[in-house]
Amino acid sequence: MDQLVDNGISGVVVKITQGGAKGDNYYNPNASQQIQAAKNRGMKVSLYHHAKYQGADQARAEANFFASRAQALGFGKDVLMVDDVEDKIITDTYNDTIAFQAELARLGYHNQVIYSMASWFWNNKLPRTYPAWVARYNASDSGVSDATAWQYTNHFNGMHVDASYDYGGLFTSKEPITRINFVPGYGIMLWTGYDIYTRQPTGRYLPHGSSWKVVLQAKIHGEYWYALGYNQWIPARYTSNPNGYSNVETVLPNSDPNGTPIATINYLPGYGVVLWDSYDLDTRQPTGRYLPDGSDWKIIAQVKSNGEYWYELGKNQWIPAKFATNPNGFTQAPTLEN
Numbered sequence: 001m002d003q004l005v006d007n008g009i010s011g012v013v014v015k016i017t018q019g020g021a022k023g024d025n026y027y028n029p030n031a032s033q034q035i036q037a038a039k040n041r042g043m044k045v046s047l048y049h050h051a052k053y054q055g056a057d058q059a060r061a062e063a064n065f066f067a068s069r070a071q072a073l074g075f076g077k078d079v080l081m082v083d084d085v086e087d088k089i090i091t092d093t094y095n096d097t098i099a100f101q102a103e104l105a106r107l108g109y110h111n112q113v114i115y116s117m118a119s120w121f122w123n124n125k126l127p128r129t130y131p132a133w134v135a136r137y138n139a140s141d142s143g144v145s146d147a148t149a150w151q152y153t154n155h156f157n158g159m160h161v162d163a164s165y166d167y168g169g170l171f172t173s174k175e176p177i178t179r180i181n182f183v184p185g186y187g188i189m190l191w192t193g194y195d196i197y198t199r200q201p202t203g204r205y206l207p208h209g210s211s212w213k214v215v216l217q218a219k220i221h222g223e224y225w226y227a228l229g230y231n232q233w234i235p236a237r238y239t240s241n242p243n244g245y246s247n248v249e250t251v252l253p254n255s256d257p258n259g260t261p262i263a264t265i266n267y268l269p270g271y272g273v274v275l276w277d278s279y280d281l282d283t284r285q286p287t288g289r290y291l292p293d294g295s296d297w298k299i300i301a302q303v304k305s306n307g308e309y310w311y312e313l314g315k316n317q318w319i320p321a322k323f324a325t326n327p328n329g330f331t332q333a334p335t336l337e338n
Contacts, residue, residue: 020062051100244264266323
């Protein structure tokens, strides 16, 4: 990994599964170590599944297998999930892939990419529902229009490593990338803010299918809005991921786009996390109160203790940040000395 970073690589895609319960049922036993090694070096980690489905039922089963392993490895549903469709055992690549992608989306994984060789895209063997990552060696480009990435070699700098150009930043950007999901040939309005009483149209439209970095988000009246830059906001319902990102700061739903941060409890549906009277490992006690999954709370302060963040919600009211959106602290929250 050090050699890759030294050579300018800033993202990796780790194979975690192949086939499914009715097929190979293979998962990579080294995935956890590979993922941690990449994270330790500051690289963005995405995941891929080697498809071997034959029929829609098996495609859906493989999607469930892929999703279950991603969850077991500790990833949220905003992780980039790649369907590697290149195995010649697949007879109906187009329709089975649609079934696979639809099942992943039903499970909440909307951040998807399809990977294959250029010729399969040329021959319309694959759907273009999601961004395309194209493998094409010994060529000057990917050969596929609107490709999001191009795998151009399997011997990067003399190593037995595949390498790609990441055109849109999907695989390398620390800030998540969202894709406009509207109507082909049309675009959505870019707004100056998200507040219904103060926002104004900028006069600029973002075309269907285009990809953009998300730098902030707000949740107002149950709906997410994404900031793409200063005074540049879009409604998340017109994107590939309408339900917010766990690694993006969330600001309070008010007229100030740079308002007080807010965290959403990210635990288990139907359950809650314990509210503690302190963050200190040796002295803290449970208050007896639980904050339900999905509930929103204003962050008034934060502290980093034993390598992890804790958020203060009120006097003697603390939660571990690992059970909230944005577990890595807020730039806009006051940080206490520990």
